[in-house]
Amino acid sequence: MGRCHQSRRRDRDLGQGRDLDRQGWLRGSRWSLCEGRNGCCSCRRRSVLQGGLPGAWGPRARDATKSSAARRADRLTLLSKRNITVLALLAALGLAALWLLSVPRGLTLADLPQHQPNAANGEILYHAAGCWSCHKPGTDLKDVDPNLPAGGFPLKTPVGTFYPPNLTPDPETGLGTWSDLDFVNAVQRGVSPAGANLxxxxxxxxxxxxxVEDVLDIKAYLATLPAVDSPTRSAEIPFPPLLRRGVGLWKWIGLDTTPWAPDASQSASWNRGSYLVNGPGHCAECHTPRNISMALDTSQAL
Incomplete structure (x- = not known):
C-alpha cells in the first residue's frame, strides 16, 4: 500500500535530523533529538524543526543575529522595568505604613475609671482651663448669653482660622449626644467623635x-449649662483631610500622654499649682519654646 505524502515528509525530516545529529551539529544542544526519551516521533520532529538546524529560526538563532549593543539594551530595558516595579511596590508599602501610623488612636471604655462626676469640681477646672476664652460665642450670636461657651468666635493661627465648637449641651450643635468616651478622647487624645485627628x-x-476624673467632671459641669443652638463652622485650613492625617504622624513625637504625677518632696499646695499649670491651665502652650517639629521643647519648659 502506498504511503501518504505527510508520512514520507515526516520520514525525510527525521532522517535529516539523524544525519545532523551524527555530524555533531545538534549534540549537546537543548534542540537536539530526544532519541525517544519524549516518547513519540512527533516530539523528535519538532525538536529539529523548531530551531535545531544551523541557521534556523529558533530563539538562539534569533538572539545570535542581534548585535551586542542591542542585547545590552534589552537587558537594560528589562532591568528598568524591574526597578520601576520594585520602586512602585516600595512606594505603595510606604504609603500604607504612613496611613497606618497616622490612624487616630484614642482611649477605650476599659480605660475610663469608675467615677461619679463632680460638677462643682468641673466648674473650677473649666475656668482654670480657660475654656470660654476660645469657645466664646461668635459675633453673629446676638441673642446668646456672652458668658456661655457657645463657640463660633474665630481663632486665627498660622495654619488657618478655626471656629471652636459649641460646648453647651445642645443635641444638634453641641455636646448633647457626646458620650464620656467621646469627650475624653477629644480633650486628651485629640480625636473627634467621628474618628478624625484634631x-x-x-x-x-x-x-x-x-x-481622667477631672475631665469627666468638666463634662458634667458643661451638661448643666443652658443649651444653645450654635452650628459649628468648618475650619479654614488647607487640605483638611491630609492635614489631619499628618497630625496623626505628628502625635508620635508631639503628644506626650504621660499623666501628671505629684512631687512627694513638695507641699500639697505646690502640687496643686503644678497640676493646674501643666494640665488644665496649659501654660506651656504659650510659655514654652517649640522645636523644629512644633512639639513643646520640654528642656526649656516655661
Missing part, C-alpha cells in the same frame, strides 16, 4: 496630663 490648636497636648 488640630493641636486645641491644647489637648496639655490636657493629656490631666486626671
Amino acid at each position: 488640630i493641636p490648636a486645641f491644647p489637648y497636648t496639655s490636657y493629656a496630663h490631666m486626671r
Whole structure:
C-alpha cells in the first residue's frame, strides 16, 4: 500500500535530523533529538524543526543575529522595568505604613475609671482651663448669653482660622449626644467623635496630663449649662483631610500622654499649682519654646 505524502515528509525530516545529529551539529544542544526519551516521533520532529538546524529560526538563532549593543539594551530595558516595579511596590508599602501610623488612636471604655462626676469640681477646672476664652460665642450670636461657651468666635493661627465648637449641651450643635468616651478622647487624645485627628490648636497636648476624673467632671459641669443652638463652622485650613492625617504622624513625637504625677518632696499646695499649670491651665502652650517639629521643647519648659 502506498504511503501518504505527510508520512514520507515526516520520514525525510527525521532522517535529516539523524544525519545532523551524527555530524555533531545538534549534540549537546537543548534542540537536539530526544532519541525517544519524549516518547513519540512527533516530539523528535519538532525538536529539529523548531530551531535545531544551523541557521534556523529558533530563539538562539534569533538572539545570535542581534548585535551586542542591542542585547545590552534589552537587558537594560528589562532591568528598568524591574526597578520601576520594585520602586512602585516600595512606594505603595510606604504609603500604607504612613496611613497606618497616622490612624487616630484614642482611649477605650476599659480605660475610663469608675467615677461619679463632680460638677462643682468641673466648674473650677473649666475656668482654670480657660475654656470660654476660645469657645466664646461668635459675633453673629446676638441673642446668646456672652458668658456661655457657645463657640463660633474665630481663632486665627498660622495654619488657618478655626471656629471652636459649641460646648453647651445642645443635641444638634453641641455636646448633647457626646458620650464620656467621646469627650475624653477629644480633650486628651485629640480625636473627634467621628474618628478624625484634631488640630493641636486645641491644647489637648496639655490636657493629656490631666486626671481622667477631672475631665469627666468638666463634662458634667458643661451638661448643666443652658443649651444653645450654635452650628459649628468648618475650619479654614488647607487640605483638611491630609492635614489631619499628618497630625496623626505628628502625635508620635508631639503628644506626650504621660499623666501628671505629684512631687512627694513638695507641699500639697505646690502640687496643686503644678497640676493646674501643666494640665488644665496649659501654660506651656504659650510659655514654652517649640522645636523644629512644633512639639513643646520640654528642656526649656516655661
